Amino acid sequence: MKLAARVGQVSPSLTLEIAAKAKAMKAQGIDVCSFSAGEPDFATPAHIVAAAQKALDEGKTRYGAAAGEPALREAIARKLKTDNGLDYTAENIIVTNGGKQSLFNLMLAAIEPGDEVIIPSPYWVSYPEMVTVAGGTSVIVPTTADTRYKITPPQLREAITPKTKLFVLNSPSNPTGIVYTPEEIRALAEVVVDADIWVVSDEIYEKLLYDGAQHLSIGAVNPEAFDRTLVSGGFAKAYSMTGWRLGYLAGPADVIKATIKIQSHATSHVCTFAQYGAIAALESPESAPCVEQMRQAFDKRRHVMFERINAIPGLSAPKPDGAFYLYINIADTGMKSMEFCNALLDEHHVAAIPGIAFGTDDCIRLSYATDMASIEKGIERLEKFVGSIG
Numbered sequence: 001m002k003l004a005a006r007v008g009q010v011s012p013s014l015t016l017e018i019a020a021k022a023k024a025m026k027a028q029g030i031d032v033c034s035f036s037a038g039e040p041d042f043a044t045p046a047h048i049v050a051a052a053q054k055a056l057d058e059g060k061t062r063y064g065a066a067a068g069e070p071a072l073r074e075a076i077a078r079k080l081k082t083d084n085g086l087d088y089t090a091e092n093i094i095v096t097n098g099g100k101q102s103l104f105n106l107m108l109a110a111i112e113p114g115d116e117v118i119i120p121s122p123y124w125v126s127y128p129e130m131v132t133v134a135g136g137t138s139v140i141v142p143t144t145a146d147t148r149y150k151i152t153p154p155q156l157r158e159a160i161t162p163k164t165k166l167f168v169l170n171s172p173s174n175p176t177g178i179v180y181t182p183e184e185i186r187a188l189a190e191v192v193v194d195a196d197i198w199v200v201s202d203e204i205y206e207k208l209l210y211d212g213a214q215h216l217s218i219g220a221v222n223p224e225a226f227d228r229t230l231v232s233g234g235f236a237k238a239y240s241m242t243g244w245r246l247g248y249l250a251g252p253a254d255v256i257k258a259t260i261k262i263q264s265h266a267t268s269h270v271c272t273f274a275q276y277g278a279i280a281a282l283e284s285p286e287s288a289p290c291v292e293q294m295r296q297a298f299d300k301r302r303h304v305m306f307e308r309i310n311a312i313p314g315l316s317a318p319k320p321d322g323a324f325y326l327y328i329n330i331a332d333t334g335m336k337s338m339e340f341c342n343a344l345l346d347e348h349h350v351a352a353i354p355g356i357a358f359g360t361d362d363c364i365r366l367s368y369a370t371d372m373a374s375i376e377k378g379i380e381r382l383e384k385f386v387g388s389i390g
């Protein structure tokens with residue numbers, strides 16, 4: 001078959017590829033320390049599993065509404081009001097197959113050839129690829145460790161052209177683990193409103209904050225920002241529900257309606273009984289202590305990984321205050337990220353993600369969503385590897 005041109009323009013997900021290679025090595029009996037996975041290593045909390053099981057027992061196994069179960073849309077609207085100060089009702093919400101489909105739906109609904117989408121780098125792997133599939137143009141704005149990998153308001157302003165449609169903001173960030181302060185969010189909102197562009201705020205890591213970092217949703221800054229904001233969220237990271245495929249997009253009703261139309265011809269809706277697990281995640285009083293327990297475990301690992309990595313000559317990383325990643329500069333080793341990660345995996349059995357996947361070839365990403373013993377062992381191996389390069 002002659003494949004469509006867009007296939008050639010899209011790259012496969014490097015993160016999934018390296019994770020698969022590490023998994024295959026493990027299956028061969030090799031003791032691999034894996035820092036590649038972008039998913040919590042905990043089981044989904046039992047009360048969430050029980051809620052989905054109950055829905056299954058009750059026969060919630062039929063087709064539902066494309067936009068999602070009404071009770072879940074309402075629960076998400078309540079959550080956005082309570083947690084984020086965003087005034088939405090159920091008609092402002094679409095339930096999607098993960099945060100990924102939420103963003104994908106949006107790109108298809110909003111972006112057409114000629115439209116520019118501003119994406120600060122390092123970025124989550126899928127943003128530019130989604131823009132490409134939608135036929136738009138990504139405008140990558142490089143950031144550095146000097147600004148803790150945050151785009152500054154002047155940088156944003158400079159990147160805006162008459163063709164700019166959308167700005168993609170991700171805080172806490174994957175891959176850097178960095179959280180924008182409320183002041184920084186307010187300053188970016190001012191640029192968005194001034195230039196009259198749209199912003200999609202990917203807030204999937206909003207519950208994973210450390211060192212007193214605060215999460216402010218850009219839509220909560222003022223009514224003008226609210227009118228130009230789409231919020232993308234999901235259940236995978238905070239509730240350890242990666243395989244459930246549950247996310248959502250919130251925004252103006254006409255935009256959400258357009259995404260529902262698109263989704264209704266693609267996946268229809270999220271697995272019906274899974275959505276009842278999501279309702280429990282949002283509404284059960286048992287959820288907060290579970291989330292907090294996982295957050296504290298991540299926090300401990302974060303400290304260990306940050307201290308140990310920065311003690312290795314040739315490596316440096318800013319201290320993350322959100323998510324579960326450390327973004328490490330490897331420029332001093334003289335290696336590019338792909339070469340570095342392949343050698344690290346092949347020779348020392350440590351899986352890390354090359355920064356090139358996130359738009360910066362002099363960095364690698366380590367996830368600390370893995371147990372402490374693997375972190376200790378993996379960092380020892382990494383240290384040996386870096387020591388052998390010089």
Ligand SMILES: *Cc1c(COP(=O)(O)O)cnc(C)c1O
Pocket residue numbers: 038097098099100101124170173174202204234235236237242245246247
């Ligand atoms: C994990 C992730 C998502 C979405 O994940 P889903 O599993 O599709 O919910 C979206 N954005 C970022 C930055 C992520 O890391």
